[in-house]
Amino acid sequence: MDDQTFAGLISxxxxxxxxxxxxxxxxxxxxxxxxxxxxEAGWTRRQLLAHMATNDLRQITRVRxxxxxxxxxxxxxxxxxxxxxxxxxxxVEQRRDRSIxxxxxxxxxxxxxxxxxxxxxxxEQRSQLMPFRGDRLPLTTGVPMIIGHLAxxxxxxxx
Numbered sequence: 683m684d685d686q687t688f689a690g691l692i693s694x695x696x697x698x699x700x701x702x703x704x705x706x707x708x709x710x711x712x713x714x715x716x717x718x719x720x721x722e723a724g725w726t727r728r729q730l731l732a733h734m735a736t737n738d739l740r741q742i743t744r745v746r747x748x749x750x751x752x753x754x755x756x757x758x759x760x761x762x763x764x765x766x767x768x769x770x771x772x773x774v775e776q777r778r779d780r781s782i783x784x785x786x787x788x789x790x791x792x793x794x795x796x797x798x799x800x801x802x803x804x805x806e807q808r809s810q811l812m813p814f815r816g817d818r819l820p821l822t823t824g825v826p827m828i829i830g831h832l833a834x835x836x837x838x839x840x841x
Contacts, residue, residue, distance in 0.1 A: 683805070683808055683809055683820070683821065683822055685805075687822060688800075688805075688808060688821075691800075691821060691822065691825045691826075692797060692800060692801065694825065694826070694829055695793065695796070695797055695800075695825065695828075695829065696793075696797065698829045698832065698833060699789075699790065699793045701833070701836070702734070702789070702832050702833065702836040703786060703789075703790070705836040705837065705839065705840040706731060706782075706786055706789075706836060706839055706840070707786075708840050709727060709839060709840055711782075713727060714726065714727045714728045714731075714782060715727070715728055718730050718838050718839060718841070719838075719841065720838060720841075723767075723770075723771065725774065727839050728782065728785070729774050729778075730835055730838060730839050731782065731785045731786070731789075731839060732773065732774045732777035732778070732780065732785055733770055733773065733774050733835065734785075734789055734832055734835050734836070734839075735777065735785045735786075735788040735789040735792065736770075736773040736774075736777070736788075736792070737789075737792070737828070737831065737832060738789075738792035738793050738795070738796040738828075739773075739792055740763055740766075740769070741796055741824075741828055742792070742795060742796050742799055743756050743759045743760050743763065744760065744812050744813050744814060744824075745796075745799055745800065745803075745812055745821075746799070747760050747812075747813055748810050748811060748812030748813050748818070749803055749807035749808070749810050749812070750807065750810065751807065760813060764816075766815065800821070808821055812824055814827075
């Protein structure tokens with residue numbers, strides 16, 4: 683992937699994080715514990731936000747492993763994430779007592795960590811295919827999917 687394409691992906695990741703936060707901040711305080719219509723697993727808005735806050739953790743692990751810089755702990759974590767529904771439920775449950783501000787801060791921190799990781803990759807590393815739900819995808823395919831996933835959930839939360 684050329685530098686211009688890569689810079690565009692990084693820019694889109696940053697911009698999408700800003701847009702997602704704006705949608706999250708539009709939700710009135712009293713609506714966070716309502717079930718979100720159409721959301722996964724009948725989650726409340728708070729639970730859906732907890733899921734969103736952890737999404738980039740999974741991406742960080744995938745990229746480390748795919749780029750060939752993952753530790754054994756990363757490879758083990760990737761294996762644990764294979765059943766994405768079980769992993770998602772566990773992550774949401776671990777965050778059940780966190781405030782909205784704490785969840786937003788976690789979402790922002792993980793996105794920043796993901797971007798730093800991507801920017802640290804050599805051109806050869808970022809051209810590798812990354813593991814993604816039993817498949818392997820280039821970053822040029824995976825990053826837009828990651829952005830779209832969070833954007834979809836942000837719309838659900840704000841709805």
